[in-house]
Every structure is written in structure tokens, then in C-alpha cells.
Amino acid sequence: MVYQYVAHNINGDVVKGRLSVTSEEAALDLLSCSGYQVVSLKPLNQFLKMDNLLTRLLPVKPTEIILFYRQLALLLESGIDIVSALELLQVQMLNRNFRNVLGKIISDLRSGNQLSVSLSNHPKIFAPLYYRLVSVGEQSGNLEIILRQMADYMEKEMVAAKNIKNALRYPIVVSIVAFLVIGVLVTFVLPSFASLYSSLGGELPLLTQILIGSGEKLQSYGIHILLAMFIAFGLVFTYIKTPDGRYKWDKLALRVPLLGRVNHLKELIMCCQSLSLLYRAGLPLTEIMPLVTQSSGNKVMAKALMSVQQDMLKGEGLSRPMARHQIFLPMMVQMVKVGEETGNLDTTLTAVAQSYETEAEDRTRSLIGFIQPALTIIIALVVGFIALSMVSAMYSIYGQMA
Numbered sequence: 001m002v003y004q005y006v007a008h009n010i011n012g013d014v015v016k017g018r019l020s021v022t023s024e025e026a027a028l029d030l031l032s033c034s035g036y037q038v039v040s041l042k043p044l045n046q047f048l049k050m051d052n053l054l055t056r057l058l059p060v061k062p063t064e065i066i067l068f069y070r071q072l073a074l075l076l077e078s079g080i081d082i083v084s085a086l087e088l089l090q091v092q093m094l095n096r097n098f099r100n101v102l103g104k105i106i107s108d109l110r111s112g113n114q115l116s117v118s119l120s121n122h123p124k125i126f127a128p129l130y131y132r133l134v135s136v137g138e139q140s141g142n143l144e145i146i147l148r149q150m151a152d153y154m155e156k157e158m159v160a161a162k163n164i165k166n167a168l169r170y171p172i173v174v175s176i177v178a179f180l181v182i183g184v185l186v187t188f189v190l191p192s193f194a195s196l197y198s199s200l201g202g203e204l205p206l207l208t209q210i211l212i213g214s215g216e217k218l219q220s221y222g223i224h225i226l227l228a229m230f231i232a233f234g235l236v237f238t239y240i241k242t243p244d245g246r247y248k249w250d251k252l253a254l255r256v257p258l259l260g261r262v263n264h265l266k267e268l269i270m271c272c273q274s275l276s277l278l279y280r281a282g283l284p285l286t287e288i289m290p291l292v293t294q295s296s297g298n299k300v301m302a303k304a305l306m307s308v309q310q311d312m313l314k315g316e317g318l319s320r321p322m323a324r325h326q327i328f329l330p331m332m333v334q335m336v337k338v339g340e341e342t343g344n345l346d347t348t349l350t351a352v353a354q355s356y357e358t359e360a361e362d363r364t365r366s367l368i369g370f371i372q373p374a375l376t377i378i379i380a381l382v383v384g385f386i387a388l389s390m391v392s393a394m395y396s397i398y399g400q401m402a
Helices: 024-033 050-057 062-077 082-092 096-110 115-119 128-140 143-200 206-220 222-241 243-255 259-281 285-295 299-316 330-342 345-401
Strands: 002-008 014-020 037-043
Touching: 002 024, 014 024, 014 115, 024 037, 024 115, 062 082, 062 143, 082 096, 096 115, 115 128, 128 143, 128 259, 128 285, 143 206, 143 259, 143 345, 206 222, 206 345, 222 243, 243 259, 243 299, 259 285, 259 299, 259 345, 285 299, 330 345
Parallel strands: none
Antiparallel strands: 002 014, 002 037
16 A cells, blocks of 8 residues: 655655555554654555556566665765665666666655655565565665675565475476377377278277377367366466465465475565564564564464564563464574573574574475476486387287288
């Protein structure tokens, strides 16, 4: 939801702007944390605009955001003011959408807005977790340090997601190729052999009869089968878009054999890194937990974090509520408990994230090493079964003719 506001900044000047947040309370909290005294706040009705179309056509890649954070931190350390630094980055920006966004941020800064508030106007590029960290950096005077930490966090998050995609890429490609090969055999090869066997006469082996019969039915009803598959995929995709469907899909992603453990570790790594980053920046846990919950892409993890947050507000701490949820592994719960007792929660969470990263990398490599030969064997067995059925039928007919 987009809100339009009028407020007084720290110097007493009147500033105007827009915020894209989940609720009016969130908008008030963000403006208050940025040192603004709100005069007026109202929702803004937005229809389809050129900016929205540009965002869809030219999405900003995570690598571009990471580079932006690092370069901005370097320019600020060099003594350049924030507006001049953003202008330099805008000139060299290749992504047109990102360049336009930086232009709007510069305009907001010249109007008296803070950087964190300006970033919050573009939630599709800058997530709430990041512009809240920028707000902390502005107040503490360590903005360049916060920017570097954000870049490091995003880089680790991107690498973890890339490892999962790499693990899935090979089996998907091989499965598609295998499907095409089997389709060619059934569509072109089997009919040719069936015509040959019919002209020669003789009784075919049962296995060959079943194979040829299946090929004929597949040719006759192939379009209907494909249509049914598309409809089924469409229904599943639509159901996954619903809250209940998304929750069940995310739950399945954590439990699927082999890959489920990797997905589970990935979610825990992101959770630990987010908690550590926000805690190190100086935010209290009461503000950290909503941000971590909102940034989680898995609904099962988000629900567990929300439950932990509610119990934490009752005075139960962080480790005790976590122990009630199986999604938080024992080592993480124990290390969080140690961090609470020693006051080094960010350090213990970083150690947990590094441990889980090592395990996730090992499991990903093992998964890729297992999938490659397994798929090769399966494809060889299927193709060999078809070839053997055809050849054995030919020898059977020759034997009957002799």
C-alpha cells in the first residue's frame, strides 16, 4: 500500500513524499524512526503507470543492488556527500529502471527526505529489512559500514539461492532431453516397427504388444494427454498462489527427499544472517523479529518466526520459543541460548550460519554427484527397454518364419 505524507524533519522543514508499506502503522513507525513529525498521512490510489511497466520489463538484478551498495559505501568513505554520490552512480547505471529510481531518490533527498525514507518508496528494489538498516546507519553515523554489511548479506543470500538452482538445473535439462528422446521413439520409431511387424505376420511377444499398443494410444490421444497435463499444472499453479497452497508448497519444499534438507538449511542460513545483521546494527529484538519474518520467503519459516515473536513479547526470550518448533534445528537453538546468556547473539548466529553453509554446500555437491549417474542409468534403462523389445520381436518373428 502506498501512503502520501507531509511531515517536519529534524530541522523543522516541511517535507513531502510517499511510502510503500504494509499498513498505516508501519508508515508511522518508519517516519518516526527517521526523526519525522507527521502532519498528514493518507493512502494514495495508484493505477497502472509507466513506472510499474518499466519495473516489470527491466527488473533490477541482485548483483546490481550489491554493486550499488558497495560503490555508495566507497564514495561516502571518500568524503563525498550522499546526493553527489548518488548522482555519480546514476550516471554510470546501465539499467534504465534503476537509473530512474536513483533519480527519484536524489529528488527526494533534495526535498529534505532521508535516504531510508526515499528507499522505502521502492520496495520492489529495496526490501524493508534493508531500508530499516539504512535508517539505523543514518542515526548512528555508520552508513557506509551498514551498506557494506548489507552487500555482504545479499551476496551470501544470492550464492545460496544459486547453489540450489545449479543443483536443479542438470536434472531438469536431462529430464527434458529424455522426454524428447522417448517421444521421438514412440512417435516415429515404434510406428515404423509396428508396420514392419504387421507385414511380416507372426505373433509378437507380450512385452512388444504392450509397448506398441501404448505407442498407438499415445499417438491417438497425445493432444488430449498434453492438454490434461497443462490443465493440471495450471490448477496446481493457481492453488500455490493461494495462502493455503503456498504454505503447503513451502512445507513440501522442506520435506522433499534429498533436496528438502538443503532447502531447510538455506532458510536457516538466511534467518541467522538476518538476525545477526540486524542485531549487530543495534536494533532491539522487538524490531528485528518483524523484519526477519517479513523477509522470509518460506511461509512455514515465517509462521514459526511469528510464533516465536509472540512468545518473545511475553518475556520468554528467543531460544525457548524456538525450541518448540522443529524447523529450528537443535544446534541453532543452543547457540541462540548461548548468545542470549553472553550478550553475543550476533556472533553465535554468524557461527551457526557458517556451519549450515558448509553443510549445505556439501549436501548440494553430493546431490549433484548422485543425480547425474542416477538419471543417466534411468534414461539408459528406458531406451534400452524399448530397443530390446523391438529387437526381440524381430528375432521372434524370424524364428516363427523359419
